[in-house]
Amino acid sequence: MSLELPRISSSDLSLQDLPVGKTSLGNAVVVGLKEIWAHKFRSALTMLGIVLGVSSLVAMSAMVQGMENGQREALLAIGGLQKVRMEAQRVPVEQRHLRDLARGMTLADVEALKAGVPDIEIIAPEMRLDLDPTLQANGKFHRTFMTGGVVPEKVKIMEHEVEHGRMFNDIDASEARPVCVIGTGIRDELFGRPEDAGSEVIPLGRIMTINGQPFTIIGMFKRYEGEQDRKQRLEREVERQKLISEGKAPPKGPVRGQGRSGNFAFWIKNNTVYMPLNTMWHRFQSGLSNAPAEPRLSNIELKVRDFSQIEQTLTKIRNIMMVNHRGIEDFAFRTFEDWSADIDRFVKNARMSGGLIAGISLFVGGIGIMNIMLASISERIREIGIRKAVGAGGLDIFVQILVESVVIAVVGGVLGLAFSRFVVLGITWVAPTGNDPVITSGAMALSFGFAVVVGLVAGIFPAVKAARMDVIQSLRYD
Amino acid sequence: MALLELRNVSKIYHLGGEEIRALDDVSLDLDQGEFVSIIGPSGSGKSTLMHILGCLDSPTLGNVVLAGTDIANASARELARVRNRTIGFVFQFFNLLPKLNVLQNVELPMIYAGIGSRERRERAEKALEMVELSHRLKNRPNQLSGGQQQRVAIARALVNNPKIILADEPTGNLDTHTGELILALFRRLAAEGRTVILVTHNPEIAAVTPRRIEIRNGKIAHQVDSKLAGLDRVSKAPNEGQAS
């Protein structure tokens, strides 16, 4: 057999018309992907660090976001930032000698503030019992500290909504009628939950005793709950209806995850009992031997019209109060700016610590990538030599290795983003919170960006090493 | 003017304080279309000479002039470019990339020349047609015989249309018959006007080239150029008494 002389001459490969360009990046990416595919198991192990880093970063920020949302929701539920609360407090030590002059907060304060501070939108005094009262009805007992004598405006300040029956009015108040409006939490405890009864329980007209005194329930607030609790409850309701329509008995008793509402603000609102201030005064306080001559208020809550002016308004309020109280500071202010700042601080801290953990994970992932790239180039010394012999420059090799490293990180990052959903589901399943985690696109973009940067940084050293390899020694290597 | 000139080229290595002159003051002219063999025993400096001729390495001393340009002190980047455009390599162990198929292996030099994918494919197919491997485009190197692999390597060496083909023991791993086919291919390439340089330790293989350069201890010991009929151009190194 002899070689047939080529039909085609090598002169056909004239290079005159060859365009001169640059190594295409797309080509390097393809080479990188093939390399990863060729070592599937190894690449998967390497990616694990990045996957965990990215998914924990996303999951962490989702948890924090959820908590932040819940806190802000709660802040709004109790009246928002415009609400100011003045609480009666003991006469400060340095003013003890003036104790006899201190009358505490009274309705006169309320009138003075109404007259003197136009920036007050609503003002609502409240009188509470010194000890948490015992409620009794339907053969059951319950104690709640949220039992207060209030004016109807209190409903507006606390963002309450009477869903059944009515709020008490001026006549109820002036006659000191034994009537009350309750929250659904009280109803649940004394008259049973609608979930158990199978239908809404509305105890209007029923008698409930407060520390032994009979009261008629004339109204009930709506059920307050966070966004997530509401969703879960509705889901359960649908489930129950389905069971009923299928002719099966709906399950009774508490369901897993129910009544676990992590949000204290909603719990408190649901466990409220309001009666007219005057009723509270006449039925529980005025008859006592040490009773003061006029009602002593536990707190005065008010809402300012313009939050941006709150500092000036607070100063005005304080001045009027000081005059009324002859300079004795037997009251204290509470605003919810503190709470808001607390939320901010909490969110910042949680982000920092969560970010640190995720960062460590990404760092370890980066070391894994660097390690695997170093192993990869020492396996491919000969390949690098061949590529250089046929004309690859150091830059070409550098880009190739760097791209491979980044591709590992990018693939790991994408998997991590997908995996983060499951991490979030897992965390909420293991440790349910009142606040659904919220995965934001910002968090996803940031985490993914980090992964890419980690891939870049991890690839630099191996890429430089590969680019600097001596072509002759690489070609000889085996 | 010669295509490739070496002027007083030395390559000196230092091993533990000892100086090794892998090439010692070598001067050499290679013209376009020449078919040359470089022969000598193991350790004589053949590979070192080939590395310098192939722009894989720079000399310690002396000048390397390629088509009128001195590249003795060129940067690694410039040398890579010269290798890519002007020189094609054929190695004893083929040096194909095992993970790439035949076509992709042949396309490799064009990737670094920045040639677009369609043209890359066309040219690679042409080059493979030339070495009669059009039917094995999608095979991996390990699915081919030694002779076929070496033909792929030759196609790869040719695909950027180089002026110079450098082959280091190209038949060293092939049986005699296959080796002859490969040598015929090289002869053909030289006939088409390429400078083909064959490095070998085997005098029988060197015998196929019109011009033979014998290296000993890093020096040119003996040169024969049968093209210069009658004259039988012979040169002897001054300090080397007996050339074989």
Ligand SMILES: Nc1ncnc2c1ncn2[C@@H]1O[C@H](COP(=O)(O)OP(=O)(O)O)[C@@H](O)[C@H]1O
């Ligand atoms: N990188 C190197 N470092 C030190 N000595 C070397 C190196 N490369 C080659 N040599 C030496 O140079 C001489 C010539 O080597 P080489 O060119 O490989 O010869 P050949 O290819 O003819 O066998 C040998 O003595 C060898 O040991």
Ligand SMILES: [Mg+2]
């Ligand atoms: Mg050698």
